[in-house]
Amino acid sequence: GQQLNQSPQSMFIQEGEDVSMNCTSSSIFNTWLWYKQDPGEGPVLLIALYKAGELTSNGRLTAQFGITRKDSFLNISASIPSDVGIYFCAGRGTGNQFYFGTGTSLTVIP
């Protein structure tokens, strides 16, 4: 199955810093989702994007659906310790199956 390229693989940042991560695909997608997963838990949906160019916010989180429809970006502003976790992107083309990135592990240093 297809796998999305997600980068960076891991990030270590100071509390208060902004964070950016992205996902790219070789195929065009119609939907992009961003999830956060805490250790030992299932992924929790953060933001859903359905239209090329769309920019959506959820509190300090902002995600964008790339114009080419082959990429998406997630930004976290003013990071706090509870932002620690693994962030996953997921994309869906014309079929029903979602494909997932390998995750970005975020560590926030107080």
Next chain:
Amino acid sequence: DVKVTQSSRYLVKRTGEKVFLECVQDMDHENMFWYRQDPGLGLRLIYFSYDVKMKEKGDIPEGYSVSREKKERFSLILESASTNQTSMYLCASQEGRNNEQFFGPGTRLTVL
């Protein structure tokens, strides 16, 4: 809020045992999915179901089967567990075909 529950958070089984992983969702969603999650490999789709008694193979169905006798319940079966099936198993639920998936808390299975 959508709630997806999985029968066990942690499970330890022996090689050759038959293993049942249960998933229940409470939002009357048509679609349900089983994934496994391994370090460096992300989430890989094992099986999915669009309706009761319906099932379709995902990317890695070998060694697994599924059952969907009721709309709210989707079971993953390991007929004869092997050590390479040690993994985190995640169930997801989805309304319709164009919406986001909601995940359960996961079952961490260890096969000895």
